[in-house]
Amino acid sequence: MQTINVALIGQGFMGRSHSNAWGQVAKFFKPPIKPVMHTVFGQPEENPKAFAQNWGWQNAATNWEELVKSPQIGLVDVVTPNYMHAPVARAAIEAGKPCACEKPIAGTLADARQMAEAAKAKGVKTFVWFNYRRCPAVGMAHRLVKDGMLGEIRHVRATYLQDWADNSVPLLWRFDKGLAGSGAHGDLNAHIIDMTRFVTGQEITEVVGAIAETFIKERKTVSGTAAGGIAAGMEGGARMGKVTVDDTVLFLARFSGGAVASFEAARQATGNQNRNTFEINGTKGAVKFDFERMNELEYYDATRPRAVQGWTTIMCTHGGDHPYVANWWPDAHIIGYEHGFTNQAYDILKVLAGEEPTFPIPDFNDAYQTQRVLEAALLSADERRPVRLADVK
Numbered sequence: 250m251q252t253i254n255v256a257l258i259g260q261g262f263m264g265r266s267h268s269n270a271w272g273q274v275a276k277f278f279k280p281p282i283k284p285v286m287h288t289v290f291g292q293p294e295e296n297p298k299a300f301a302q303n304w305g306w307q308n309a310a311t312n313w314e315e316l317v318k319s320p321q322i323g324l325v326d327v328v329t330p331n332y333m334h335a336p337v338a339r340a341a342i343e344a345g346k347p348c349a350c351e352k353p354i355a356g357t358l359a360d361a362r363q364m365a366e367a368a369k370a371k372g373v374k375t376f377v378w379f380n381y382r383r384c385p386a387v388g389m390a391h392r393l394v395k396d397g398m399l400g401e402i403r404h405v406r407a408t409y410l411q412d413w414a415d416n417s418v419p420l421l422w423r424f425d426k427g428l429a430g431s432g433a434h435g436d437l438n439a440h441i442i443d444m445t446r447f448v449t450g451q452e453i454t455e456v457v458g459a460i461a462e463t464f465i466k467e468r469k470t471v472s473g474t475a476a477g478g479i480a481a482g483m484e485g486g487a488r489m490g491k492v493t494v495d496d497t498v499l500f501l502a503r504f505s506g507g508a509v510a511s512f513e514a515a516r517q518a519t520g521n522q523n524r525n526t527f528e529i530n531g532t533k534g535a536v537k538f539d540f541e542r543m544n545e546l547e548y549y550d551a552t553r554p555r556a557v558q559g560w561t562t563i564m565c566t567h568g569g570d571h572p573y574v575a576n577w578w579p580d581a582h583i584i585g586y587e588h589g590f591t592n593q594a595y596d597i598l599k600v601l602a603g604e605e606p607t608f609p610i611p612d613f614n615d616a617y618q619t620q621r622v623l624e625a626a627l628l629s630a631d632e633r634r635p636v637r638l639a640d641v642k
Contacts, residue, residue, distance in 0.1 A: 253601065254287035254321055258313050258337050259328035260300050263351050264289070267328055267378075268304035270590035277576045278595040281602035284324070290316050317341050324601070327351060330422045331430045335360035338613075342367045342375075349376040349597060353439040353623065354616035356430030361620040362642070365613040376597050377616035379443040381525065383592035385584070386546040386565040388572040388608055390448045390529070390536045393548065400533030400551075405445050405510035407528075409437035410521035420468040420490040432494030434461065435623055437514035437525075442619045443611060445527055448536075451504040453622045456636045459500035459629035463492055464517060500626040512626075544583040572607050 255271055257264060271284045288308040291297030297309035310316045317325055317340045325341035327334055327350040334355045341348040348368075354377050355361040368375045381387055393399060411433075414424075422428040429435065446452060467489045497515040504510060518524070525540035537547035537560070546563045566583060568575025573592045577584050596606035611619070625636040 250283050251281070251602070252283045252285050253323040253598075254285045255324045255326055256287060256316050256319070256322040257289040257306065257326050257328060258317070259330075259333075260289065260291045260295050260297065261328065263328035263378075264291075264300065265304065266380075266587060266590050267326055267594075268306070269587050270594040271326075272305050273587075273591045274594040274598065277591065280595055280598035281604060282598045284594070284598065287322060288316055288319075313337060314340060317346065318344050322346060324349065324597075330428045331356040331435065332428045335364055338364050338375075339367050342371050342373045345371065345373060347374040347376075347601060348613075349378065350613070350616075351378050352443070352616065352619075353430065353435045354613060354620055356428070356435075358620055358624040358641070361613075361617045365617040368613045374600060375613040376593075376600070377611040377613065378590070378593060379440065379447075379611050379616070379619075380589040380593055381440055381444050381540065382447050382608055382611075383573065383589040383596070384538075384540070384543055385571045385574050386538055386543060386563070387444060387448065389546050389563065389565050390527075390538060391450075391608060392572075393534070393536060394448055394450060394529070394531075398534050398548075398550075399529065399531030399536065402449055402451070402504065402506055402508040402529060402531045404530040405449060405504060405508050405527065406530075407441035407445050407510070408513045408515075408524065408526050409433075409441050410513070410515050410518035410524040410526075411437070412517060412519045412521055414465070414496065414516035416465060416468075418468065419471045420492065421471060424468060424492045424494055426493035429494055431498075431623065431627065432463070432492075432496060433514040433516045434495050434498040434627065437516075438498055438500075438512055438626070439619055439623060440525060441512055441514070441527060442622050443616075444525075445510065445529070446619065447608070448527065448529060449504060449506070449508070451506045451508070452618065452638070453502045453510070453625075454505050454638050455503045456622070456625040456629045456638075457501040457503065458633075458635065459498065459626045461495045461498045461627065461630040463494065464496045465492055467491055498626060498630065500629060502622070502626075543585070544581075 289306040290313045301309040499513045502510040528537045535549040565571040
């Protein structure tokens with residue numbers, strides 16, 4: 250079987266997610282190309298050698314510039330903080346290497362645009378890890394809309410609510426605009442913008458209005474390193490530092506097919522640990538999804554007699570009808586967060602082999618369109634006015 254050597258640039262929460270995916274994909278799927286976990290890059294203080302040994306990487310490196318250029322590497326996978334996405338991805342593209350990158354594609358709109366332009370100019374295949382597209386229930390929602398089961402889309406409602414960022418959490422890189430680009434907005438709204446674009450098959454044409462708020466203005470500076478998850482094991486020191494990103498962003502929008510939409514991202518929505526949701530209402534039906542119940546899709550068929558209309562819960566775990574799950578477990582032996590990454594790794598390998606993915610994977614240009622929506626919402630919140638996407642480039 251053909252193989253491809255993968256270089257992982259970065260560690261942390263996403264490094265673990267991606268490492269697990271590359272290590273599992275050929276065990277559960279039959280990809281046309283088998284990934285080889287060749288080298289992981291990390292800063293010396295991150296101890297990349299220990300990370301490599303734990304997650305199954307053959308080598309560890311502390312110089313990403315040399316690693317990206319290495320003739321031994323066939324695919325570069327970027328999981329660094331957002332501000333480093335652009336330089337690493339551009340170096341990979343310049344070296345002619347296919348490049349996969351965590352979301353959002355970049356910390357700024359300018360970086361995202363340059364990354365998309367560079368990939369187009371070089372003709373290099375690129376991928377962005379909007380992993381929620383790979384949930385079987387989300388894929389099923391996409392199919393229902395594509396098959397006309399919802400009719401004309403009228404309403405799109407999306408939220409991504411978390412509650413981990415209370416006062417006890419120190420000043421992580423995620424709270425620094427220079428490193429992250431934005432806060433809950435780029436971290437969470439990016440996902441639900443992409444998901445609703447994917448499910449509806451439409452583009453957002455205007456942000457009608459928006460509000461952004463930072464509730465906690467200062468946090469203790471970081472002491473210690475992460476032990477897992479987003480902030481586990483991180484402690485605050487004696488000094489305080491300024492938070493320069495949003496804690497929440499809400500915005501209203503219009504889709505190209507005429508639907509109106511609302512989006513909300515928050516990191517301090519008490520009682521919501523990872524509530525990534527959408528509801529899409531059409532003239533013939535509707536769907537609802539909540540990642541905290543990720544194996545289920547709610548479907549409403551408005552074409553049935555009124556006396557028997559009602560929401561139906563679909564357990565999206567039947568391999569004959571629902572995407573990806575035939576490669577996992579029997580019916581209702583549910584899958585979890587990590588499986589979306591493995592599903593995407595499989596589709597990346599299919600595309601690299603010249604095959605069609607199960608569902609479209611956002612490339613750099615596609616992810617740039619999501620970045621344009623993120624930028625339009627911030628402009629709308631800052632200037633308190635509607636922003637047309639045609640004016641955001």
